[in-house]
Amino acid sequence: xxxxxxxxxxxxxxxxxxxxxxxxxxxxxxxxxxxxxxxxxxxxxxxxxxxxxxxxxxxxxxxxxxxxxxxxxxxxxxxxxxxxxxxxxxxxxxxxxxxxxxxxxxxxxxxxxxxxxxxxxxxxxxxxxxxxxxxxxxxxxxxxxxxxxxxxxxxxxxxxxxxxxxxxxxxxxxxxxxxxxxxxxxxxxxxxxxxxxxxxxxxxxxxxxxxxxxxxxxxxxxxxxxxxxxxxxxxxxxxxxxxxxxxxxxxxxxxxxxxxxxxxxxxxxxxxxxxxxxxxxxxxxxxxxxxxxxxxxxxxxxxxxxxxxxxxxxxxxxxxxxxxxxxxxxxxxxxxxxxxxxxxxxxxxxxxxxxxxxxxxxxxxxxxxxxxxxxxxxxxxxxxxxxxxxxxxxxxxxxxxxxxxxxxxxxxxxxxxxxxxxxxxxxxxxxxxxxxxxxxxxxxxxxxxxxxxxxxxxxxxxxxxxxxxxxxxxxxxxxxxxxxxxxxxxxxxxxxxxxxxxxxxxxxxxxxxxxxxxxxxxxxxxxxxxxxx
Amino acid sequence: xxxxxxxxxxxxxxxxxxxxxxxxxxxxxxxxxxxxxxxxxxxxxxxxxxxxxxxxxxxxxxxxxxxxxxxxxxxxxxxxxxxxxxxxxxxxxxxxxxxxxxxxxxxxxxxxxxxxxxxxxxxxxxxxxxxxxxxxxxxxxxxxxxxxxxxxxxxxxxxxxxxxxxxxxxxxxxxxxxxxxxxxxxxxxxxxxxxxxxxxxxxxxxxxxxxxxxxxxxxxxxxxxxxxxxxxxxxxxxxxxxxxxxxxxxxxxxxxxxxxxxxxxxxxxxxxxxxxxxxxxxxxxxxxxxxxxxxx
Numbered sequence: 001x002x003x004x005x006x007x008x009x010x011x012x013x014x015x016x017x018x019x020x021x022x023x024x025x026x027x028x029x030x031x032x033x034x035x036x037x038x039x040x041x042x043x044x045x046x047x048x049x050x051x052x053x054x055x056x057x058x059x060x061x062x063x064x065x066x067x068x069x070x071x072x073x074x075x076x077x078x079x080x081x082x083x084x085x086x087x088x089x090x091x092x093x094x095x096x097x098x099x100x101x102x103x104x105x106x107x108x109x110x111x112x113x114x115x116x117x118x119x120x121x122x123x124x125x126x127x128x129x130x131x132x133x134x135x136x137x138x139x140x141x142x143x144x145x146x147x148x149x150x151x152x153x154x155x156x157x158x159x160x161x162x163x164x165x166x167x168x169x170x171x172x173x174x175x176x177x178x179x180x181x182x183x184x185x186x187x188x189x190x191x192x193x194x195x196x197x198x199x200x201x202x203x204x205x206x207x208x209x210x211x212x213x214x215x216x217x218x219x220x221x222x223x224x225x226x227x228x229x230x231x232x233x234x235x236x237x238x239x240x241x242x243x244x245x246x247x248x249x250x251x252x253x254x255x256x257x258x259x260x261x262x263x264x265x266x267x268x269x270x271x272x273x274x275x276x277x278x279x280x281x282x283x284x285x286x287x288x289x290x291x292x293x294x295x296x297x298x299x300x301x302x303x304x305x306x307x308x309x310x311x312x313x314x315x316x317x318x319x320x321x322x323x324x325x326x327x328x329x330x331x332x333x334x335x336x337x338x339x340x341x342x343x344x345x346x347x348x349x350x351x352x353x354x355x356x357x358x359x360x361x362x363x364x365x366x367x368x369x370x371x372x373x374x375x376x377x378x379x380x381x382x383x384x385x386x387x388x389x390x391x392x393x394x395x396x397x398x399x400x401x402x403x404x405x406x407x408x409x410x411x412x413x414x415x416x417x418x419x420x421x422x423x424x425x426x427x428x429x430x431x432x433x434x435x436x437x438x439x440x441x442x443x444x445x446x447x448x449x450x451x452x453x454x455x456x457x458x459x460x461x462x463x464x465x466x467x468x469x470x471x472x473x474x475x476x477x478x479x480x481x482x483x484x485x486x487x488x489x490x491x492x493x494x495x496x497x498x499x500x501x502x503x504x505x506x507x508x509x510x511x512x513x514x515x516x517x518x519x520x521x522x523x524x525x526x527x528x529x530x531x532x533x
Numbered sequence: 534x535x536x537x538x539x540x541x542x543x544x545x546x547x548x549x550x551x552x553x554x555x556x557x558x559x560x561x562x563x564x565x566x567x568x569x570x571x572x573x574x575x576x577x578x579x580x581x582x583x584x585x586x587x588x589x590x591x592x593x594x595x596x597x598x599x600x601x602x603x604x605x606x607x608x609x610x611x612x613x614x615x616x617x618x619x620x621x622x623x624x625x626x627x628x629x630x631x632x633x634x635x636x637x638x639x640x641x642x643x644x645x646x647x648x649x650x651x652x653x654x655x656x657x658x659x660x661x662x663x664x665x666x667x668x669x670x671x672x673x674x675x676x677x678x679x680x681x682x683x684x685x686x687x688x689x690x691x692x693x694x695x696x697x698x699x700x701x702x703x704x705x706x707x708x709x710x711x712x713x714x715x716x717x718x719x720x721x722x723x724x725x726x727x728x729x730x731x732x733x734x735x736x737x738x739x740x741x742x743x744x745x746x747x748x749x750x751x752x753x754x755x756x757x758x759x760x761x762x763x764x765x766x767x768x769x770x771x772x773x774x775x776x777x778x779x780x781x782x783x784x785x786x787x788x789x790x791x792x793x794x795x796x797x798x799x800x801x802x803x804x805x806x807x808x809x810x811x812x813x814x815x816x817x818x819x820x821x822x823x824x825x826x827x828x829x
Contacts, residue, residue: 025636160657163753211776221802222759224724226767228786230798236774248805343794393776401772401781406658406758414660414758424715425645427657428667432649494643515639 008337008348009387013063015191016356019471020069020522028289036086040121042360045367047136060374061386065191067151068178072522080131090118093286106312110300134182147388149189150179156468157418159196164434169204170530176208188390195409202239212242212389215404220245222405232348235402243404244389247350262363265303266321268313272301322365326373334382346396423476429493436500437464441531456508457528460499462520467492654731654752661723661760667715668731689740690733700725724759728752
């Protein structure tokens with residue numbers, strides 16, 4: 001292999017997040033499946049592809065945020081058990097599919113494929129990772145190819161929560177504590193929930209040792225003063241938080257719903273699923289418990305084209321497309337870096353942040369595309385290398401000072417997604433609950449360990465954090481699963497308020513507290529005193 | 534699209550909207566609450582039924598799964614197999630019962646309170662030029678106003694929001710009405726500090742305040758986000774921080790060649806703007822337009 005002439009860097013950041021969904025009281029919540037689908041379609045495929053690269057001695061670098069709610073769910077014994085149940089049901093379904101499709105060779109081949117895939121998931125999850133995928137990710141961090149960063153405790157949207165700044169402080173504190181618990185060290189970076197940046201949060205980011213953040217492109221482009229190299233070099237805020245901005249060109253190539261990579265006609269069609277296509281009585285045991293047809297994950301068709309009959313999915317064709325696109329991505333970055341490096345006095349960094357669940361769940365071939373791309377970058381004679389933001393800072397520590405622009409990566413770049421007439425009623429309640437939590441923490445500054453009151457105060461903190469999840473607001477705006485999101489807000493605010501009143505009257509209902517602490521069991525080590533002034 | 538309070542003329546329409554929606558929301562909450570209670574009852578009875586059913590179901594299921602498993606392993610004697618089976622079944626029933634017991638007593642239904650009986654006004658920035666305001670006046674403060682200014686206080690005055698731009702030092706007023714408890718306000722300037730006052734003005738000569746204005750409460754202070762590239766503020770010197778040792782250095786960028794470079798960088802962004810305009814997508818990549826959005 002020739003020695004590369006490195007003129008710049010590309011940094012992939014995958015944001016892995018799901019809201020905390022845990023219902024020991026019932027198995028009927030469809031929303032719980034989001035986790036199982038994400039494990040099968042995104043997290044396990046990513047781990048397997050990383051493993052392949054490791055085995056093939058391909059040196060690669062990638063950054064991932066694993067959010068605290070996701071870590072809590074991956075670590076949850078009940079959800080692990082239910083995931084195994086989910087897999088067994090899918091294996092059973094694909095067995096039936098092998099029989100049902102025996103007269104259709106193309107469907108039959110895919111039924112076999114799904115049978116193997118889900119069986120392999122079960123083997124990987126149970127036997128290789130011992131139900132502990134966090135350890136799987138930690139391994140890649142420990143060998144130096146993956147940099148894991150943290151996130152706000154429950155993905156609370158800072159620009160709106162900041163009305164009560166201790167609420168933001170607690171989001172950061174619990175995010176960092178959760179990270180330390182699972183990875184045994186402090187996080188260097190944080191994925192700001194929804195990339196929501198407010199300069200006022202910098203002091204807390206620094207207090208908890210955060211070195212860098214990721215912002216949307218205009219977080220850098222509209223910064224004050226103007227960054228001389230745009231998003232192609234990081235900036236550092238007056239308080240010392242380094243900000244990396246999303247690259248526009250590479251984002252478009254992957255994200256665009258019109259001509260982005262995931263829309264390739266050979267790729268698997270997400271919206272055709274046997275959950276909708278198979279005979280009702282046959283598929284009934286594998287769809288929603290109330291009989292509503294939903295996705296099962298078994299999909300037989302490719303995108304094929306616009307407004308046309310769908311052709312069967314062909315795994316080899318899909319792989320060919322992924323390989324072609326990986327080549328295209330590599331060529332584009334090479335010429336981008338060639339052009340930039342001639343006008344910059346530091347090597348440019350092209351930052352490519354994406355939702356992790358895009359890879360595999362939505363873009364089924366995404367993990368394979370990453371694998372091929374990383375291999376190509378390693379072996380081809382291109383002018384750049386992969387890097388993590390942390391390593392970039394280490395190598396090029398002299399950074400232009402500038403305050404990033406208040407921004408987010410939501411529609412239109414500011415706060416409309418989380419604050420609009422569909423969900424604006426929520427913020428009043430979040431603000432009041434936040435103030436009440438601070439009030440409680442100051443009223444009871446040092447309750448004895450193991451006392452009922454401390455237990456209740458800690459549960460209050462959990463309820464508040466869970467209510468603050470930006471996901472509920474997002475879902476309401478988006479218009480799907482709205483009832484669930486609204487109920488979650490009501491439940492957490494309701495439980496919080498009930499406990500708040502009980503604590504103040506010194507009349508704590510032990511059974512109630514016990515029951516809700518089994519449901520809302522995220523952050524077992526939380527310490528409510530983070531809310532005291 | 535967000536509801537926006539735009540001009541004075543449009544406000545009357547908006548008020549109607551607000552009234553309508555508040556009525557609507559009342560009826561819907563009633564509905565949901567009635568159905569909710571029935572569902573909780575149902576679910577609790579369901580739980581009880583489930584517990585009964587689980588005995589049967591789990592035994593049937595378990596026999597099939599355990600027999601499969603044992604096939605692959607060493608075949609134990611029939612008696613052992615039976616014992617194992619029953620132990621497992623008893624265990625699962627026990628845990629299920631325990632769980633059912635734990636949550637059977639948790640019958641809960643919550644609604645968000647309409648008011649917290651506090652006198653407060655809060656302002657949030659929705660976009661660089663739209664602020665969202667919500668407010669409330671406590672019962673005690675309402676009574677106090679009526680004692681001070683007469684029983685007819687609220688009828689003979691109307692509420693206004695006074696928007697103060699603290700960066701550019703101007704203010705303007707948005708008349709609102711007592712049916713609303715929140716408002717979207719257009720402001721002319723991005724990247725400015727604002728705070729908002731909730732006050733009242735007299736409708737008639739019945740009540741007279743100094744300057745015809747009575748301040749009720751004042752909001753938090755916020756800065757609206759910036760929405761453009763700040764070339765004009767760049768100056769001739771830029772500052773660098775070495776994040777390893779916090780050392781700060783400066784660089785003179787007044788030279789023509791350096792300005793040319795910056796120009797080249799930002800030309801790239803202009804190019805993007807033109808390129809992506811054709812796709813009807815602007816510079817800011819919306820996550821809610823991306824395909825992963827419906828996952829969450």
